[in-house]
Amino acid sequence: MTHIALLIGNDINNINKGTSWNDLLMSIKKKYHVQSLENGQKPFPMLYEEIFLNAIKQKHVDEKELKTFIADAVSAIQQNEIHELIRTLPIQNIMTTNYDFSLEGIHPKIKTSLVNETTYSVFRQYQSLNKNYWHIHGDCNNPFSINLGYEHYCGQLQKMREYVVNGPNYAPSTKVYKTSLIRRLQTGRQMVLQSWVDLFFTNDLHIFGLSLDFVEIDLWWLLTYRARNKFYKKNTFIKNQIYYYIPKKYVKDSADKIQLLAANDVRVEIVDDENKIKYYKAVIKSIKDKL
Structure with missing residues (x-):
């Protein structure tokens, strides 16, 4: 080597x-009912924080649940x-x-x-x-x-x-x-x-x-x-x-x-x-x- x-x-x-990153974001927003959030020019790490914080306010989401959803999605990549x-x-x-x-x-x-x-x-x-x-x-x-x-x-x-x-x-x-x-x-x-x-x-x-x-x-x-x-x-x-x-x-x-x-x-x-x-x-x- x-x-x-x-x-x-x-x-x-x-x-x-x-599943592209954009597709994944759309799925997350749909799952946690925050579709009104715009991607715009927001840096991805900040957009993630925005989605997560809004999901907490609306559905009291646990972050491990959200990341498990993402992990399951990327596991399907061939x-x-x-x-x-x-x-x-x-x-x-x-x-x-x-x-x-x-x-x-x-x-x-x-x-x-x-x-x-x-x-x-x-x-x-x-x-x-x-x-x-x-x-x-x-x-x-x-x-x-x-x-x-x-x-x-x-x-x-x-x-x-x-x-x-x-x-x-x-x-x-x-x-x-x-x-x-x-x-x-x-x-x-x-x-x-x-x-x-x-x-x-x-x-x-x-x-x-x-x-x-x-x-x-x-x-x-x-x-x-x-x-x-x-x-x-x-x-x-x-x-x-x-x-x-x-x-x-x-x-x-x-x-x-x-x-x-x-x-x-x-x-x-x-x-x-x-x-x-x-x-x-x-x-x-x-x-x-x-x-």
Whole structure:
């Protein structure tokens, strides 16, 4: 296996016809009788909070019930040929913001994480066919782990920053190193992989199928913190390269994001193919060429 990792978003699931995020939101609004709420230009985490808070006022909804409804919906997502192609890559660590298990190709029941997280996902891992799958925003086996609203995003970021900067605070019986990630990296010793966060500093990382909107505050913080350590604090232990793949048709409208990615030491790879399946095959070929 190579020192390359993947971070994959929900767009690879959109190859198959199924439930889109918009369809899911409409279903939630209908179920909880808040159809009058407009999506508009609201950031998704805030729209989720709005739907949830209005549902509480009208139906006294428990959030676990709402997230279980979402977990059941995404569990129905079917794998496609791109999921299969990804599994053929000689890459051991695959991160995803997706809650479903289409990437694994099976529905694993038991987590292999070092820490048994119930809500947040700094260590959330499943193993399948000698690959590690890191569900960084939760998974449908554990509905309360599904990261949707600002409250959850901020809690996730708090846990991530604690792990990277100060060191994780877990019971002594856990197998997790208590020293912060940044200090472990500074020693120059061989790193023991504990969390998906480690991969952002140690592996060449390929990001695709992920819009990486600015509401993804956890990921943008991680990219910024890494770049600050590399350029501002001049920490020479950061030698890995991060790539972000984007279809050419979105480049013009994504100018701000592309500039910010470049500032944060992310190399943007533009792929010129409007057919979704051909686009992802081109991305996978590009990754293979870099192996």
